[in-house]
Amino acid sequence: MSEEKLYAVKNDEGKYWDFSDSTGFWSLVTSDHPITPSKEQAEQVADNKGGHVVTLIGEPEKVVLTKKQAKIVERAHDATWPVTYISGSTGNSDGEESLLMNAYVNGYTVAKEKKYLVYKVLGGKQKNKQAAQAYRSTLFPDTIIWLIMEHKIMSTTDSDQFTEAEIEHYGLQDCEKEEVTDDAD
16 A cells, blocks of 8 residues: 555545646636645645645555454454454464454455366367366265266356365265356456
8 A cells, every 4th residue: 555645635624725727726626636645735724714624545455354253253253352352263373363353444355366267178089179077966965976978168157166175075086176266357
């Protein structure tokens, strides 16, 4: 985050000084240049023409957290002593406490978990042509079904995508995996 600041002068009527022509206070919509990078100039206008200096600063960047870290920050907002809650929930050996404190103060976003297509390349006459792709059955919950298809046209629907935790849960660690990229972002 940049430490550069901009300044405006606002009067008691909610109007802003126009620094472009110095003719007076105007509504924010009407004013051409209601801001200045000079704190001294803003203070001088406030002293001579009335009003008070308003300091504008850039919004700090939100940090990216895992789902587990986000849950700690969410719970800290409900805690009587948020700092103590965050400190007690982290080891701080890797700077996690500082990261979560920053997220508590400045906001955060939750990182998207990587998702993968899981498949087994078929051998024999089908080698390098077809693959058996794993997908979750909608008919039989918590069940994996294999679909035989050409490797180059594998399906990428949500039921065909697995997180690392799901790959482990279903015992698919010995299979090939291909990361799914979300080109919409």
